[in-house]
Amino acid sequence: MPDTSIILILLTLSPVVILFVHTMVSRTLLSVKPGFSNQLACLISVAIGHIPMGLLLLYFAFNATALSNEPVAPSVIYCLIVYNSIGYSYFHLFNMSETARRVRILYEVKKAGRLEDSEIQSMYDTGDMFSGRVERLLSMSQIREEGGRYLLCGYFLYIPALIINFWGKLINLPLLKDPEKKK
Amino acid sequence: MSYLIILYGFLSFFASIICHVLVWRLLNPRSHITYLALIFLIIPLASYVLLFLYGFSGGSILSLPATSEILGAALLHFALAAAYIQTYPAMQARCPTLALLIAIKRSEPTGISYDELRRSFTSDNPINERISDLTNSRMIFKTGSGYSITARGLLLLWPLMALRGLLGLPTGRG
16 A cells, blocks of 8 residues: 555655745746746646656655555545645745735835834835736736726636635625725 | 545544634634634644544544554645635735736626726725734834834744745745
């Protein structure tokens, strides 16, 4: 049977594998294709990470001897769930460093040593934040522009947006801002 | 490895989810991070340690084999919990990117102009909310009319800066 202990050790080390692949992908793209979406590069890295992780698991845990006695399906399903959950967490961690206002405020306060409230406010032009987000959605092919109007063209982020909106209601948090109702 | 490991991993995760929903609806805690850590990490960790010790001593609970199988269920729980905790700030902070997508989808089939989107985006002050979040979670503290970073804030910031340095990326545009 596949060795559970080895599977667990390898899966626990999977963030290191993802980080290694991401570093390679990110640095390659920076020199080959500057301007490529950083988030997309991260997602691609997590997807590519299936290959080295799969090979490691195949070599160390799912070898021929191991496969002789017991069905392998539960182990494969388990590995896929755990690896992709870790990959998803990694993506969010990276995304936090990329887009989170809290992280940027922390960075600016640390850099300056001390910042006045008005100085923090002046760092942000909400229009600039807005255009940055629209640019990112365009570069990730989640929205498209047609005749000066934006339309949805990808569901990769929209479906999570709907789920998060629904879940936010369930746990009694303030709902996602509904731009249409604010008009 | 059996399907039971997957079953128990998911069961413990859903138990945490149910506690989370109940606590948020009934108590509406102020320090979200503390309660999330307690519900999804600390209590499950304590439970799994007890299960592990019980299994290690030769016992078996609910047909779950001992030691490595218990660790397997625990790893699945913590992988799912980490994924959930990482998603949580998007709900708490009313993630503008997700709100934009919902607004754009609702505007179909005609679509929505840049100005219309921008108007909805600038109708409140998200910076005050973020400063308040950082102060409540003791990442920054008030000094006179300004703010300085705390050790906890540095603890969050350093790994993220190191990550971006490793990837060769400049500071994020959040």
